[in-house]
Amino acid sequence: MPVSTQQQPGRATSTIGVALIDGTPLVREGLSSLLNRTAGLRFLGSAESAQVGLRLCQRLRPDVVLVDAALDPRGQLSHVLSAAGGSMRVLLLIDDARRTNQYIAGALAAGVAGVIRRSAQPNELLRAIQAVHTEGRYLDPALAPALAAPAPRAQQTPRQPLSRREHQVLQLIADGLENQAIADILYVSVETVRTHVKSILRKLSSRDRTHAVAVAFRSGVLVVDEQSPGSRPARD
Incomplete structure (x- = not known):
């Protein structure tokens, strides 16, 4: 049935x-x-x-x-x-x-x-x-x-650290939000969010958003019990 x-x-x-x-x-x-x-x-x-x-x-x-x-x-x-x-x-x-x-x-x-x-x-x-x-x-x-299992040594940390804003964007991506919703929460334009996403993918050597989240969890950039950034952060 x-x-x-x-x-x-x-x-x-x-x-x-x-x-x-x-x-x-x-x-x-x-x-x-x-x-x-x-x-x-x-x-x-x-x-x-x-x-x-x-x-x-x-x-x-x-x-x-x-x-x-x-x-x-x-x-x-x-x-x-x-x-x-x-x-x-x-x-x-x-x-x-x-x-x-x-x-x-x-x-x-x-x-x-x-x-x-x-x-x-x-x-x-x-x-x-x-x-x-x-x-x-x-x-x-x-x-x-x-x-939370560590990745091989060469992948444990990104080649460049994420900025504070990039980290906020990555947290929101991990929460399942799309670019427009992220822009609304962070008080920025969608184009600015796209720029941050491109930078995150480059720094984490990721092929797409889902891969970036996986890399971030493996490398410790994001942690499982990290507080969800659902509340609106302060404006830059």
């Missing part, structure tokens, strides 16, 4: 509505049972494909949507869901094949609020759902060492 939903009128504001996009029927069945019996959570529905999952989320507007990483190999689904607006947060379920710093950094750059191992224990998943809903960020402790 491609999609299943459970709707009840009058959901309490303290209840977290959760949806699931996952290609494995057994996982969909097991998680729906777990969420339905957990106080404070309400399972809204599930979908077995990215396309159906998008329609499901557009209709039900969950607070948290769990996404199977196998259905989102390039981060496009996570980016669309994260950019949809409102309070919906994406929690990515990562399998062993994608348990790499490059994939995790790319997922964070695409806008996911949290990442957790697909093999995590039920209580860990429940904590992750609560965290992405209340704090807007969660990183599975078992995945943090992979993300």
